[in-house]
Amino acid sequence: MKAKSLKILSIGFLISILVAASAFPSGETSPNGIEPGPQEQNVVANGCNCHNLGDGDSNNPNSNVILNLTLPSNFTAGETYTLTLNLSGGPNNDSMNENQGGFFIKVSTGELNVINDNVRKPEGTTYLTHNEAGNNFREWNFSWTAPNSDSVVAKFDVWGNSVNGDANGADGNSGDYWNAQTFSLAGKNAVIVAESHELSTPKKIMYAFSIIAITLSVIVIGNRMVVKEQSFEEVLKDYWKSIYPWLTTTDHKYIGTLYICTGFGFFFIGGILGLLIRWQLFEPRLDGEFLTYEEYNSTFTIHGTTMIFMAAMPIIFGFANYLIPLQIGARDLAFPRLNALSYWLLPTGGLVVYMGYFTGGAGDVGWTGYTPYSSGETATTPGTDFWVAGQIMLGASSTLTAINFMTTMLRMRAPGVTLMRMPLFAWSIFVTVFLLLLSIPVFTIALILLMADRTFGTLYFNGSCVGDLMGTTACSDPILWQHLFWYFGHPEVYIVILPAFGVLSEIISTFSRRPIFGYTSMVYAMATIGIISFVVYGHHMFTTGADPLFRFIVMLTTMLVAIPTGIKIFNWLATMTGGSVVMKTPMVFALGTVITFTIGGITGIILASIPLDIAFHDTYFVVAHFHYVLVGGTIFAFLGGVYYWYPKMTGKMMNEKLGLLHFTLSFIFFNAAFYPMHNVGISGMPRRYATYDASLTELNQFISISAFIFGFAQLLFVYNVIASYKNGEEAGDNPWDGWSLEWATSSPPPHNSFKEIPTLRLAEEEVK
Amino acid sequence: MSLINDLIYFDNPSIWHDFGGTSGGFAGITWQMMIWSIIVGLLVFVWLIYNIIMFKHKDGDPEPKDALKAGVFPHERGNVTIELTWTIAPLILVTWLTYISLAPLDYLWDVPEEDETDLVIEVTAAQWFWTFNYEDDYVKPSNFNACPSNIGCLEIPHGMIIRFNINAQDVLHAFYIVEIGIKQDAVPGLETLAWVDTNDVKPGKYSIYCTEYCGKTHSGMLADLYITEAE
Numbered sequence: 001m002k003a004k005s006l007k008i009l010s011i012g013f014l015i016s017i018l019v020a021a022s023a024f025p026s027g028e029t030s031p032n033g034i035e036p037g038p039q040e041q042n043v044v045a046n047g048c049n050c051h052n053l054g055d056g057d058s059n060n061p062n063s064n065v066i067l068n069l070t071l072p073s074n075f076t077a078g079e080t081y082t083l084t085l086n087l088s089g090g091p092n093n094d095s096m097n098e099n100q101g102g103f104f105i106k107v108s109t110g111e112l113n114v115i116n117d118n119v120r121k122p123e124g125t126t127y128l129t130h131n132e133a134g135n136n137f138r139e140w141n142f143s144w145t146a147p148n149s150d151s152v153v154a155k156f157d158v159w160g161n162s163v164n165g166d167a168n169g170a171d172g173n174s175g176d177y178w179n180a181q182t183f184s185l186a187g188k189n190a191v192i193v194a195e196s197h198e199l200s201t202p203k204k205i206m207y208a209f210s211i212i213a214i215t216l217s218v219i220v221i222g223n224r225m226v227v228k229e230q231s232f233e234e235v236l237k238d239y240w241k242s243i244y245p246w247l248t249t250t251d252h253k254y255i256g257t258l259y260i261c262t263g264f265g266f267f268f269i270g271g272i273l274g275l276l277i278r279w280q281l282f283e284p285r286l287d288g289e290f291l292t293y294e295e296y297n298s299t300f301t302i303h304g305t306t307m308i309f310m311a312a313m314p315i316i317f318g319f320a321n322y323l324i325p326l327q328i329g330a331r332d333l334a335f336p337r338l339n340a341l342s343y344w345l346l347p348t349g350g351l352v353v354y355m356g357y358f359t360g361g362a363g364d365v366g367w368t369g370y371t372p373y374s375s376g377e378t379a380t381t382p383g384t385d386f387w388v389a390g391q392i393m394l395g396a397s398s399t400l401t402a403i404n405f406m407t408t409m410l411r412m413r414a415p416g417v418t419l420m421r422m423p424l425f426a427w428s429i430f431v432t433v434f435l436l437l438l439s440i441p442v443f444t445i446a447l448i449l450l451m452a453d454r455t456f457g458t459l460y461f462n463g464s465c466v467g468d469l470m471g472t473t474a475c476s477d478p479i480l481w482q483h484l485f486w487y488f489g490h491p492e493v494y495i496v497i498l499p500a501f502g503v504l505s506e507i508i509s510t511f512s513r514r515p516i517f518g519y520t521s522m523v524y525a526m527a528t529i530g531i532i533s534f535v536v537y538g539h540h541m542f543t544t545g546a547d548p549l550f551r552f553i554v555m556l557t558t559m560l561v562a563i564p565t566g567i568k569i570f571n572w573l574a575t576m577t578g579g580s581v582v583m584k585t586p587m588v589f590a591l592g593t594v595i596t597f598t599i600g601g602i603t604g605i606i607l608a609s610i611p612l613d614i615a616f617h618d619t620y621f622v623v624a625h626f627h628y629v630l631v632g633g634t635i636f637a638f639l640g641g642v643y644y645w646y647p648k649m650t651g652k653m654m655n656e657k658l659g660l661l662h663f664t665l666s667f668i669f670f671n672a673a674f675y676p677m678h679n680v681g682i683s684g685m686p687r688r689y690a691t692y693d694a695s696l697t698e699l700n701q702f703i704s705i706s707a708f709i710f711g712f713a714q715l716l717f718v719y720n721v722i723a724s725y726k727n728g729e730e731a732g733d734n735p736w737d738g739w740s741l742e743w744a745t746s747s748p749p750p751h752n753s754f755k756e757i758p759t760l761r762l763a764e765e766e767v768k
Numbered sequence: 769m770s771l772i773n774d775l776i777y778f779d780n781p782s783i784w785h786d787f788g789g790t791s792g793g794f795a796g797i798t799w800q801m802m803i804w805s806i807i808v809g810l811l812v813f814v815w816l817i818y819n820i821i822m823f824k825h826k827d828g829d830p831e832p833k834d835a836l837k838a839g840v841f842p843h844e845r846g847n848v849t850i851e852l853t854w855t856i857a858p859l860i861l862v863t864w865l866t867y868i869s870l871a872p873l874d875y876l877w878d879v880p881e882e883d884e885t886d887l888v889i890e891v892t893a894a895q896w897f898w899t900f901n902y903e904d905d906y907v908k909p910s911n912f913n914a915c916p917s918n919i920g921c922l923e924i925p926h927g928m929i930i931r932f933n934i935n936a937q938d939v940l941h942a943f944y945i946v947e948i949g950i951k952q953d954a955v956p957g958l959e960t961l962a963w964v965d966t967n968d969v970k971p972g973k974y975s976i977y978c979t980e981y982c983g984k985t986h987s988g989m990l991a992d993l994y995i996t997e998a999e
Contacts, residue, residue: 293984366981372956373939378895378983421841463956478940478956513825513832515842521851543942544953545960548877555869559862566858567851569812574850576819580832583824591816598812602805609865611797611872614951615783618942618979675775682780684946686979689987693975699774739836763834763843 016117016133064089065179067160069105074188077150080143082115087138087160101138101163102130108155109147116141135163150187157182205272206357250336253749255343256322257649260642262347263314267635268714270306273299275711278673278704284691296690297364298356298380304367305387309394310350312496312630315638317342317401320429320499322649324405326742327426329414329760331752334407342400349393356383363387366688368489371461371481375453388451395444402436405429414741416760420523423740424509424516427523428502431530435491435498438534443488446481479544486537494533497629498526500597500637501568504590507644508572510738511587512579515763518571525564525571532561542613551610558608565601569594585659586736589640592667596632600625603678618688621681627674636666639717646721647735651747652728658720665713672706782949797868804861879931879961886928893934893941893954896985898922898976909998914973923994926971932962942980945993953980971995 070084087101105112106127114121118134119142121127128142146154161178224235249255276299280291287293321339325332333339356362363384365374373379374388409430413422422430452458463478509516516522538546538554572594581587603625607613616622639662646654676699685692692700734743745754783798834843882888888903900922902908908923915921924930934943936954943962944951948969952962978989 287985287988293987297981297984297986364983370940370981373981373983376939378939416841465957475957478958509842510836512823513836514834515836515845518846518851519844521846543951545955545958548873552870552873556866559866560859562862563855563858567855570854571851573812573815573819575845576816576823579819579823580825580829581820581823583820591820594816595813598809602809605862605865606801606805609797609801609869611869611876612783612801614876615780615949617951618944679774679777682783684780684944684977686944686977686987688981691987698771702771734838737836737838739838739840739842741839744839758839761840763837763840766837766840 013117062177062179065160065162065177067158067179067181069156069158069181069183071156071183071185074186074190075146075150075154076188077146077148080113080145082141082143085140085142085158085160087162089162100136102135102161103140104129104159105142106157107144108157109152110154111145113143113145115143138162146187151189152187153190154185154187155182156185203357205276250332250340251751252321252325252332252336252339253649253753255339256318256320258343259314259318259321259346261318262343262350263311263316263318266306266310266314266350268718270303270311271711271714273303273306275708277303278707280690281692281700282704283697283701284694286691291690293690294361294364294380297366297688298362298383300688301364301366301387302353302356302362305353305363305391306350307630308367308492308496309391310346310353312634313394313398314346316429316432316496316499316634317398319425319503319638319641319645320405323645323742324408324426324429325412325753326648326745326749327423327740328409328412328417329741329754329758330408330412331754331757333404334412335404338400338404342397342404345393345397345400349390349397351390352386352393353390355386355390356380359383359386368485369450369481370485371450371453372463372478374481375450375461385451385454388447388454392444392447392451395440395447398436398440399444402433402440405433406437409433414757414760416762417741420520421760421762423502424505424519424522424526425499425502425740428498428500428505428526431526432495432498435495435530435533439488439491439495442484443492446484446488450481479541479546482541482544483537486540487534489540490537491530491533493626493629494529496634497597498529500593500634501526503637503641503644504572504593505568506738506740507586507590507640508575510644510736511582511584511590512576513582513737514575514579515739516571517574518567521567522571525567528564529561532557532564536561539608539613542610543617555608555610559605562601562605569598569601584643584736585654585656585663586640586644588660588663589636589643592663593633593636593640596628596636596667596670599675600628600632603628616681618686619681620677620685620687623687624674624677624681627677631670631674636670639666642717642721644736645742646724647731648742648747648749650725650728651731652724653731653735654724654728655720658716658723662713662716662720665716666710669706669710669713673703673710676703781947797872800868801865804865808861879963880929882931884929885931885963887924887930889922889924889930889932891932891934891943891954892937893943893978893982893989894937895939895983896978896989898943898978898989898991900991909996911999912996914994914996915992920991921994922976922991923996924966925998926969926995927967927997929965930963932964934960934962939982940980941978941982941989944977944979945974946977947974951979966995969995971997 065087066089068086068088070086072081075081085103085105087103104127112121112126112128114128118130118137118140119128120131120134122129130137130140134140144154157180159178159180221232221235224230224238225232228235230238246254246258249258276291277296280296280299291299321333324330354362359382361380361383363369363386364380365384365387369387374384409422409426413419449458449460453460453462459476461476461478461481463476465473465475505516505522536554536558538550539558542551542555603621607616607622607625643654643659646652680696680699680703681687683696685696731747733745733747735747736743741758741760742749744758783795834845836842887906890901890903892899892901897920900918909925912923912925914923932943932950932952934952934954936956938956940956941954942951943954945964948964950962950964952960954960972995974993974995976991976993978986982989
């Protein structure tokens with residue numbers, strides 16, 4: 001009997017070899033089975049990575065294909081069952097039963113095994129798929145050995161591919177369809193419970209924070225009730241009394257403080273998202289091991305959007321709000337109520353952007369929101385719609401702010417404060433608001449068009465073509481978004497760095513105890529940067545296939561930005577030479593910024609060179625570059641700014657020792673975290689990747705650990721700000737011996753900023 | 769140790785060697801960029817540290833004669849010659865860097881016409897996989913068997929000029945081969961081009977990445993590239 005079955009087997013084997021030999025392997029039914037490509041999750045994401053170039057909806061399963069897995073009614077531990085998978089529906093043809101279908105199956109528990117020649121199990125894997133012989137069938141048998149416990153439910157995930165077999169001809173694999181289905185098989189003793197809904201990691205974090213916030217407020221309110229023997233209503237009334245002025249204020253100092261606090265609040269939220277990114281990249285992880293790919297994508301999207309629009313810009317406009325009227329000797333901004341509206345659009349817009357987290361995943365389009373991905377259906381819905389809507393609000397907020405500041409600075413300067421006698425911080429804001437007014441409306445309009453694409457089905461950005469009755473076709477350009485975005489996006493990065501230059505100029509001059517070197521050339525340098533910033537944006541698009549002449553011109557103009565930037569750096573250094581340099585916390589932060597910003601500037605020149613940009617574009621080299629200019633430039637400068645102007649705003653000095661410790665930890669671990677990203681990028685790790693090549697694990701772990709220490713070091717700053725507010729030394733009106741008009745008023749400034757409008761005098765006249 | 773090595777060496781053949789694809793003439797510009805970066809960086813750092821050491825304020829120092837005073841616009845300081853020097857010197861430097869950046873571009877942008885190439889490959893990007901098709905009349909050499917299918921895997925011959933016509937089906941993608949230095953966006957509705965002379969590339973296995981963010985499985989959109997000596 002054994003010999004007989006062996007004979008049948010060998011004949012079967014021979015036949016299958018003949019059949020296999022006659023079916024040319026050209027990717028038709030994927031002769032080697034549904035191989036999940038480079039990674040298994042690919043198949044899970046696509047359902048299947050073969051045959052989905054057909055003329056159907058290639059990325060979506062087709063309900064005409066019906067999968068049926070024959071299972072016993074329940075299973076006993078350790079026993080082996082023979083299962084049958086059957087495929088019906090979908091395309092058919094009669095080409096001699098060749099190339100009919102394929103399948104892929106994996107199971108949550110137990111072990112799948114091959115029992116005949118139609119099925120294979122690739123080495124080292126746990127799934128099954130058809131082999132070259134198996135693609136001539138639509139029914140396959142295999143065995144499944146139950147796990148050692150029969151109190152669980154086994155889940156079978158099955159993908160089936162219905163194939164019309166004409167792949168060898170001209171039609172390729174068109175007309176082929178696939179479908180996926182999950183089957184469950186309960187163990188004999190399984191207790192079937194309702195499926196538990198596992199919370200996603202960001203949601204868990206959100207809930208954890210909400211729980212902590214609620215607990216803290218209960219403790220604080222309860223403590224008040226007990227200690228002061230007040231009723232709950234009385235306590236709330238007290239709080240309301242202290243909150244009310246903040247909600248209704250139009251005073252530039254209050255609004256400035258609100259802006260700064262909101263900005264730093266979002267900075268910490270964005271920082272937590274950044275640390276989530278670093279934890280995901282601690283080692284090459286599979287989909288869902290820590291964050292799923294979708295969660296990772298929304299994490300970096302919201303991280304970027306938060307840091308640029310809700311942290312950096314609000315911090316800048318907080319300082320501008322507080323200081324510009326003081327520096328130019330005005331009592332308030334020109335339009336105080338408009339100013340309040342600008343501010344309140346910020347937390348509202350921020351909330352709308354974050355709303356995505358409560359609706360099944362925040363926007364996942366990257367902070368650049370490139371179309372046609374962002375206008376298409378595969379982007380998170382409605383998270384991406386919330387992202388767009390929130391960004392429109394933030395854009396409106398910035399536009400109003402720009403108008404407000406422009407008017408104020410042109411019309412409301414005190415006697416003696418001519419344009420060329422404004423402090424350099426005021427000048428940097430003046431240039432910035434011009435850039436804002438010229439650039440951000442473009443982005444806002446692009447966002448409105450994108451919203452129309454997403455909501456009303458217009459076709460501005462998705463690259464599709466529409467024909468009319470006259471036979472002409474009109475196509476939209478998928479690159480159009482990039483032109484609109486970067487026309488705004490490049491001035492935007494100068495919008496966040498120019499005020500930092502202003503802060504550095506103030507701090508370095510004050511702490512060198514002498515006037516800035518080359519005031520006039522500093523002003524012209526900033527204005528030049530502002531003008532050039534509008535003609536360089538194409539350097540973000542070197543690899544898009546744009547016109548070579550266009551790319552060459554923007555390479556040239558981008559290189560030119562180095563000149564005014566260089567002038568500024570050299571002027572700062574020249575200011576210090578021959579001065580009397582006082583190394584207090586604001587100054588060490590400013591000098592640290594000069595170092596990190598110089599590194600960021602140099603890598604900027606490297607990226608401006610087209611051949612090198614082609615090697616580095618969209619790799620971690622770029623990530624390193626813009627973190628060096630945004631964190632090492634803007635954030636470090638404004639941390640210095642907080643230490644510098646905190647005495648003016650609160651009347652208290654900040655703790656010097658804690659400040660220096662904060663700087664030392666921040667500076668060392670900032671560089672440790674971001675410098676190696678250059679190396680990772682040159683080695684070819686693309687940005688926005690949720691996982692990476694295992695050879696880069698060591699460097700990424702080093703980066704992640706440093707990033708965590710850098711993140712935790714910022715808690716020192718929070719502690720310092722809060723503790724100094726309570727116990728700081730009295731500051732006096734002019735603790736650092738600065739010259740600009742804010743130092744001429746009291747600390748904190750009186751209700752209307754100045755008791756009487758001051759006059760800016762001239763040093764030349766003073767001497768006489 | 770290897771971590772320190774990783775931090776010191778920039779390990780990517782496509783920017784250090786004159787070979788392959790879009791990287792012709794790279795080594796020169798990479799070295800120049802590196803050297804000028806170090807010179808400029810050192811200039812700033814050394815000057816900064818010199819300032820901190822030499823001009824540090826000590827207790828009992830006399831009040832500087834042009835010390836700042838609240839509410840008084842300070843004396844203007846400056847020196848036209850010095851300021852012009854550090855305007856013109858960087859101008860010359862960046863002009864030079866722009867000029868040397870052009871040489872590799874002549875090679876990179878000079879994509880051969882289809883009749884000048886030995887092999888044209890149609891590259892199609894879609895969420896989230898690559899499909900490769902040889903030109904119609906190409907007969908694959910008999911020893912080309914590294915790829916089980918034309919999805920996510922491409923085998924090309926050594927010693928030929930190969931042109932890639934790149935297309936996208938749905939959203940933006942980018943075709944990136946680290947060691948060969950090809951990076952070209954794939955744009956729906958627009959055919960973009962890249963090319964490589966495989967005479968300059970060692971036979972072996974390379975990885976193709978997608979470097980333009982394209983959605984959920986962006987980081988899994990990889991493909992293998994085999995460069996094989998045809999028999």
